[in-house]
Amino acid sequence: MKLSLFLPCFLLFCQPSFAKGTPDASLPEGAVKETDPKYPPVVSYTLKNGLKLIILEKHFAPTISYSMAFKVGNVDSPKGKTGLPHLFEHMAFKGTQTINTKDYKKEKIALDKIEVAARALIAEERKPNPDQPALETLKKALAAAEKEADAYILKDEFSQIYKNLGENGLNAATGYDYTFYTVALPANQLETLMAMEADRFKNAVLREFYRERSVVMEERRMYEAKPESALSELLTTTAFEAHPYRYPIVGWMDDIKTFTRTDAENFYRRFYVPNNATLAIVGDVKPADVIKFAENHFSAWSPAELPDTTYTREPKQNSEKRFNLFFKANPSLRMGFHNPGFSSQDMYPLIMASDVLSGGKTARFYRTLVEGKQLALYAASGATTSSRYPSLFIVVGAPKAPHTVEELETAIWDEIEKLKAEPPTAWEMERIVNAHEAELVKNLESSLETAQSLSVSEQIMGDWKFDWKMIDELRKVTPEDVSKAAAKYLVRSNYTVGFLRQPAAAVPIHGKGDSK
Amino acid sequence: MKNTLIKASALGVIMAISISAVRATPLNLPKAAPLDFNPPKGERLVLENGMTLYLLNDPSLPAIRISAVVRTGTINDPADKVGLGAITSSMLEDGGSLSYKPEEIDKTLEYLGASLSSSMDIEDASFSMFALKKDLDTVLDIYADVLMNPAFDAEKFKILKKNEIEMIRRRNDDPGKTVMREALRSYYGKDHPYGRRTEAAVVESITIADLKAQHSAYYRPNNIIMAVSGSYGSNEEIVAKLKQRFGKWEKREIKATKIPPPARNTSRVIYFIDKDVPQTYIAVIQQGIQRPDTVFFPLGITNDVLGAPGLSSRLWDTVRARKGLAYSVYSSFSRRNAYPGHLYAYCGTKPETYSQALEEILKQLKRVKTDPLSAQEVNEAKSAKINSFVFTFKTPFDVVNQRALLEHFGFQPDYLETYVSNVSAVTPESAFSTATKIFNPDNALIFVIGNSKKFDRPLSEFGPVTELKED
Numbered sequence: 001m002k003l004s005l006f007l008p009c010f011l012l013f014c015q016p017s018f019a020k021g022t023p024d025a026s027l028p029e030g031a032v033k034e035t036d037p038k039y040p041p042v043v044s045y046t047l048k049n050g051l052k053l054i055i056l057e058k059h060f061a062p063t064i065s066y067s068m069a070f071k072v073g074n075v076d077s078p079k080g081k082t083g084l085p086h087l088f089e090h091m092a093f094k095g096t097q098t099i100n101t102k103d104y105k106k107e108k109i110a111l112d113k114i115e116v117a118a119r120a121l122i123a124e125e126r127k128p129n130p131d132q133p134a135l136e137t138l139k140k141a142l143a144a145a146e147k148e149a150d151a152y153i154l155k156d157e158f159s160q161i162y163k164n165l166g167e168n169g170l171n172a173a174t175g176y177d178y179t180f181y182t183v184a185l186p187a188n189q190l191e192t193l194m195a196m197e198a199d200r201f202k203n204a205v206l207r208e209f210y211r212e213r214s215v216v217m218e219e220r221r222m223y224e225a226k227p228e229s230a231l232s233e234l235l236t237t238t239a240f241e242a243h244p245y246r247y248p249i250v251g252w253m254d255d256i257k258t259f260t261r262t263d264a265e266n267f268y269r270r271f272y273v274p275n276n277a278t279l280a281i282v283g284d285v286k287p288a289d290v291i292k293f294a295e296n297h298f299s300a301w302s303p304a305e306l307p308d309t310t311y312t313r314e315p316k317q318n319s320e321k322r323f324n325l326f327f328k329a330n331p332s333l334r335m336g337f338h339n340p341g342f343s344s345q346d347m348y349p350l351i352m353a354s355d356v357l358s359g360g361k362t363a364r365f366y367r368t369l370v371e372g373k374q375l376a377l378y379a380a381s382g383a384t385t386s387s388r389y390p391s392l393f394i395v396v397g398a399p400k401a402p403h404t405v406e407e408l409e410t411a412i413w414d415e416i417e418k419l420k421a422e423p424p425t426a427w428e429m430e431r432i433v434n435a436h437e438a439e440l441v442k443n444l445e446s447s448l449e450t451a452q453s454l455s456v457s458e459q460i461m462g463d464w465k466f467d468w469k470m471i472d473e474l475r476k477v478t479p480e481d482v483s484k485a486a487a488k489y490l491v492r493s494n495y496t497v498g499f500l501r502q503p504a505a506a507v508p509i510h511g512k513g514d515s516k
Numbered sequence: 517m518k519n520t521l522i523k524a525s526a527l528g529v530i531m532a533i534s535i536s537a538v539r540a541t542p543l544n545l546p547k548a549a550p551l552d553f554n555p556p557k558g559e560r561l562v563l564e565n566g567m568t569l570y571l572l573n574d575p576s577l578p579a580i581r582i583s584a585v586v587r588t589g590t591i592n593d594p595a596d597k598v599g600l601g602a603i604t605s606s607m608l609e610d611g612g613s614l615s616y617k618p619e620e621i622d623k624t625l626e627y628l629g630a631s632l633s634s635s636m637d638i639e640d641a642s643f644s645m646f647a648l649k650k651d652l653d654t655v656l657d658i659y660a661d662v663l664m665n666p667a668f669d670a671e672k673f674k675i676l677k678k679n680e681i682e683m684i685r686r687r688n689d690d691p692g693k694t695v696m697r698e699a700l701r702s703y704y705g706k707d708h709p710y711g712r713r714t715e716a717a718v719v720e721s722i723t724i725a726d727l728k729a730q731h732s733a734y735y736r737p738n739n740i741i742m743a744v745s746g747s748y749g750s751n752e753e754i755v756a757k758l759k760q761r762f763g764k765w766e767k768r769e770i771k772a773t774k775i776p777p778p779a780r781n782t783s784r785v786i787y788f789i790d791k792d793v794p795q796t797y798i799a800v801i802q803q804g805i806q807r808p809d810t811v812f813f814p815l816g817i818t819n820d821v822l823g824a825p826g827l828s829s830r831l832w833d834t835v836r837a838r839k840g841l842a843y844s845v846y847s848s849f850s851r852r853n854a855y856p857g858h859l860y861a862y863c864g865t866k867p868e869t870y871s872q873a874l875e876e877i878l879k880q881l882k883r884v885k886t887d888p889l890s891a892q893e894v895n896e897a898k899s900a901k902i903n904s905f906v907f908t909f910k911t912p913f914d915v916v917n918q919r920a921l922l923e924h925f926g927f928q929p930d931y932l933e934t935y936v937s938n939v940s941a942v943t944p945e946s947a948f949s950t951a952t953k954i955f956n957p958d959n960a961l962i963f964v965i966g967n968s969k970k971f972d973r974p975l976s977e978f979g980p981v982t983e984l985k986e987d
Contacts, residue, residue: 060576061909062553093827156837159827161545164896166903168910170827186906188548195545214840221794222843222864227689328792329689361610361622371675377682400682431627438629438648441579445911 028291039465040444042454043287045294049303050275053294054454054464055287058447062187063168064283065447068197069180069455072271074249075388076309081263083216083251085271086174088264090212092181093158093172096203099196100157104205107152111207114149115261117142118210122258142210153207161196165189169448176245176386178460184448187284191293197279198297201272209261217257220250227329228396231500234325236385239336239392239496243314245385275303280455280464282447314338314390321496326503332398333405335412336496337489339383341390342461347383348473349485350393354383355432356424356482357395357415362431364415365397373411375403387460393489405499420487423479436471443467555909555932558743558916559751563759566738566767570919571754572745574912580652580746581913583644584663585920587741588734590638591709592773599714600722603680604730605636608643610672613658614665618672621658630655632662638710639852640924641734649747653757660761663735668727681716688986691793691965692844692864698984699799699963702787703858709775710853738767741924743916777855778803784979786962789986796870796966797863800877802956804849804859808927812851813938814950820897821889822880823847823861830880831861841865841873847881852925859954867970874962874978881957888948901939908932 024033024043031045043055077084097104121138124130162170168184185193223229233248240246250256279298281290317338340346358365358380369376379397399408444450457466558572593600609632612618625631630647643663647655688694697713704711748754780803805811823831825846835845842865850857861881865873889897909915922931964975965986975981 058576060574060912061906062551063906063910155833156828160896163826163828164899164903166900166906168904168907184907186548186551186903188551191546192548208837211838211840215836215843218795218841218865219843221866222692224794225691225864330686360626362626370679374675374678377679377686398682398686400678401685427627434627434629436629438579438646441577441648442646444577445579445913447910 026286027288031287031291033287039468042464043291044458044464045287045291047274047294047299049299049301050273051294051298051301052278052458053291054278054280054458055285055290056280056282056450056454057285057287058282058450059284062284063184063447064187064190064193064281064285065169065182065184065451066193066197067180067182067280067448067451067455068201069178069278069280069452069459070271071177071276071388071459072179073175073177073386073388074247074251075176075244075311075386076271076307077244077247077251078263078267080255081251081259081267082247082255083220083249084255084259084263084267085179086249086251087213087216087256087259088206088267088272089172089174089179089181090216091206091209091264092200092204094205094207094212095154095158096199096205098203099161099199100154100207101205102152102154104152107149107205107207110145110149110152111205111261114142114145114210117145119260119262122260126258146208146210149207158196158200165192174249176249176391177388178456180452180456182448182452184283190281190285190289191297194290194293194297198301201277202298202301204268204272206261206264206268209259209264213256213259216250217253220253220256223248223250227327227332227500230327231325231332231334231498234323235334235336235394235496235498236392238321238323238498239317239338240314242312243389244311245314245389245391269304270307273304273306274298274301276306276459278455278459278464280451280458282451282454309388311389317494317496320492323498325498325500327500328502329500330398330401331405331502332396332500333409334498334500335395335409336392337491337494339390339393339489342384342387344390345473346485346488348470349477349481350489351383351470352424352429352432352474352477352482353419353486353490354381354393355435356419356428357381359432359435364419365412368415369397369408369411375399375407375411379408379412405501409497409499416486416490420483420490423483426479429477429479429482433471433474436474440467440471551906553906556912556915558745558912558919560919561755563737563763565763565765566736567762567765568741568920568923569755569758570741570743570916571751572912572916573748573751573754574745575747578649578747580647580649580744580748581644582656582659582745583642583743583913583917583920585741585743585917585924586641586643586735587739587770587924588636588641588730590636591775592730592734593709595707597718597722597726598712599680599719600726600730601641602636602714603676603719603722604727605634605641605643606676607668607673607727608632608634608662608666610676611669612667612672613661614667615661616658618667618669621662624654624658628655632659637852639854640921643735652748656757656761664762664765666727666731668724668731670724673724673727677719677722680714680719684714684716684719687713691791691797692795694789694986695797695799695963695965696860696862698787698789698965699801699860699961700858702785702963703781703801703961704778708778710778710855710857732768733771736768736770737762737765739770741920743913743920745912745916775855780856781956781959781961783959784962786964786975786979786981788963788968788975788981788983789965790968790983791965791986792967792969793965794866795864796867796964796971798861798865798870798874798877799963800861800874800881800957800960801858801963802860802960803954804857805851805954806853806856807851807925808931809851811950811954814942814947815849815954816901817894817897817939817942817947818884818889818951819847819849819859820900821893822884830883831877834876834880835863835865835873839872839876841869841876845873845877867967868972870964870966870971871973871977874964878957878960878978881955881960884951885955885957888944891944894942894944894947898939898942902936905936905939908935 022035034042045053170183172181237246365379369379377398377400381395385391454464458464558570590601628651635642645659701711823829823846831845845863847861849859861877
């Protein structure tokens with residue numbers, strides 16, 4: 001799983017993309033090929049069970065890049081089970097009823113014993129005063145049950161099959177909004193890929209669940225040791241009060257400790273259905289073959305009614321929130337402002353505002369904070385942290401000693417206020433749109449990245465053309481719109497800021513940025 | 517080309533063997549047709565001033581990438597100016613050129629969505645550009661002038677030095693990164709070019725004259741292999757453009773830097789930094805191989821089985837998947853060094869069970885030395901390497917850039933053409949005899965950063981411990 005400062009801004013709820021396009025004689029009925037030269041010639045097709053296919057031919061190398069995106073992320077975690085979507089993502093590498101197992105029938109009996117033992121252990125652990133000898137006995141019982149199940153396991157066979165076939169980029173990622181799975185293979189393995197992936201999502205067996213839970217706890221500890229991850233987590237949980245975006249993607253440690261395999265299976269049955277997924281293939285393929293193999297292998301995957309995903313809306317902040325995170329590392333800061341989300345047209349001027357501030361040596365933060373005043377090692381912004389619901393406009397920065405986080409905060413606010421007062425120049429506006437256009441070309445260089453972003457855009461934003469359409473929207477934004485959006489959202493009453501500082505250097509702060 | 521077709525059809529056979537070998541319960545995976553694959557080469561040519569070019573035209577995307585691989589590296593830093601090469605390289609991005617002010621470059625490139633980027637490693641450096649097709653001439657003009665005639669603007673230099681010093685101040689903020697850097701520094705010696713690090717006082721002392729001297733000594737046409745790919749029209753067109761810009765750049769004799777061969781550990785040593793962090797970070801380091809070593813192939817197979825980054829290996833199996841002791845655990849080895857480099861294992865694990873992870877890593881390092889890999893393990897690792905070979909040629913830029921790098925590092929010209937047969941030739945016996953000679957976990961250096969108060973066993977049980985202070 002990747003946790004980046006700013007998750008890529010796919011997103012937007014445009015009209016369904018499958019409505020337009022041209023039927024192609026070489027393609028089965030229902031398939032459409034994009035013919036507008038503005039877009040890549042993507043072929044799209046939907047199976048009867050709702051699984052959407054996105055296919056882009058690219059013939060430079062005999063490889064195929066695959067991405068399967070599900071509209072389920074940490075925002076959809078059950079109550080008290082933050083991080084469950086991410087743990088499930090790990091479990092989706094543990095095989096099926098035919099992969100990773102020597103004899104699933106017998107293994108299932110052993111797996112059920114593990115579940116009974118694990119639930120008994122968790123029940124004891126959750127008591128206000130757990131009985132130590134009882135805990136030891138229950139731990140031993142779980143270990144014994146796991147050992148019994150080991151007799152039926154073919155270790156890491158799922159990954160090993162892909163490795164033997166020459167996989168490249170076998171991975172997956174869980175975000176707040178989505179989960180996606182990727183792999184690239186030599187082009188002659190198209191049908192094998194489809195067979196493997198269909199089996200993976202139709203017949204997943206969550207074996208070795210409690211061991212993988214421990215792996216994820218280590219993953220969580222790894223983030224806890226990194227200053228930027230620790231600050232990011234605290235900023236998010238501080239800025240959000242009610243909406244589930246407040247929870248860390250990896251989950252609270254205490255939640256991870258209570259996950260059961262039964263929890264994960266219930267979650268899997270609810271969200272891992274074909275009508276919640278988009279499969280993208282980019283590479284050396286014939287689209288008709290992709291459709292044929294998808295029909296053969298995925299059509300028996302049953303759809304289901306999707307769970308309700310309306311969550312508590314974040315109330316208006318109406319306060320300024322400030323905190324110190326004490327951490328043995330050099331100082332940095334992170335700011336968050338609630339954005340309106342992609343259901344609002346205000347998102348586009350906010351994206352422009354962010355790009356005026358950062359994203360190059362000609363952007364204002366670099367020009368005035370890194371150069372100019374020379375008080376920042378870096379300063380950067382991003383208009384959005386996720387896409388399905390309103391999220392955060394983020395600013396990060398680190399001061400250069402002897403300058404302080406307070407000085408940096410003041411200097412960042414100076415730039416924000418300047419942007420509100422003076423609309424960006426025409427040159428700045430053009431520079432930003434041009435940069436987005438060049439990025440689109442760069443993204444098409446890597447087939448795996450293309451597959452990933454096409455599948456996520458289609459499944460989460462409802463349109464694989466989202467990245468292209470976003471540029472059209474950005475082009476419509478006027479300099480005045482940018483200043484207006486900054487004045488509306490980048491304000492004190494919508495502001496959370498966290499300072500990471502050495503424990504010893506902790507002194508009360510007096511809101512130096514308030515002087516504005 | 518005939519040759520590669522024969523090799524290509526061999527891929528299918530090996531794939532089929534490996535699948536039937538691994539399956540206990542048949543999944544009925546479909547049989548794959550042989551892959552028809554001719555690895556593209558790109559055209560190689562040398563300009564009169566000695567600059568080597570690799571060219572590959574690809575009209576599928578309207579963009580061009582160029583990367584100059586420069587035969588220099590941090591090994592060329594004088595002993596009292598460690599960091600000079602990296603700063604020289606960074607200043608190419610920031611410092612302007614004879615004909616262009618830094619601000620003019622930034623504005624022009626960013627308006628066009630184009631970029632210049634530089635890198636400096638121990639024994640290689642690069643300077644690259646990206647441009648959309650419509651802007652090739654404009655960006656190439658800037659790129660060429662910066663590469664040949666950098667200005668090292670004084671104000672930009674001052675800012676860059678301050679940034680470098682701030683980075684040094686922050687170098688221990690992430691203990692997972694600290695452990696590898698410090699482990700290598702301890703292993704090679706803090707003054708050896710493979711192990712040394714830059715210090716703030718040294719950065720302060722570096723002058724623009726130093727940068728100019730460093731640039732003038734190594735950034736010469738006869739010391740550069742340039743990879744060019746994208747929709748640049750015909751090879752004749754791009755060669756004409758490059759000759760026009762670089763043709764008059766004068767060649768010069770390049771002084772080779774002699775460095776002492778690194779010393780080799782002869783007994784177990786452990787270095788430890790006591791730090792209250794959520795995980796314990798472990799690096800196990802021992803002598804590896806030098807380039808272009810013929811044992812690369814058998815050693816590569818052994819390391820694939822042992823712990824190469826990926827989702828299945830012995831370290832993955834034992835430390836991560838079966839015991840849940842770590843999220844990150846892997847082994848790897850350097851292969852770009854002119855002198856013997858290092859082989860290492862890395863792990864981040866909770867302090868309360870750190871000894872189990874360390875013990876398991878040492879056990880697995882030892883096992884490849886004492887017991888041959890099984891025929892199945894070797895076959896699977898070979899399949900993986902051979903079948904994934906196509907990914908070496910994913911994009912046009914990958915094709916030419918790796919040819920440039922291979923030539924720079926002195927690999928034989930047919931390295932890629934013979935790669936598949938070299939992998940195929942590895943046997944359990946050749947892998948074992950190589951592993952027996954190379955692996956030496958009993959004498960490996962172990963570097964640990966963690967909270968000793970929470971350790972389940974004292975680190976001294978693994979060997980003599982020298983405690984260090986983080987600096």
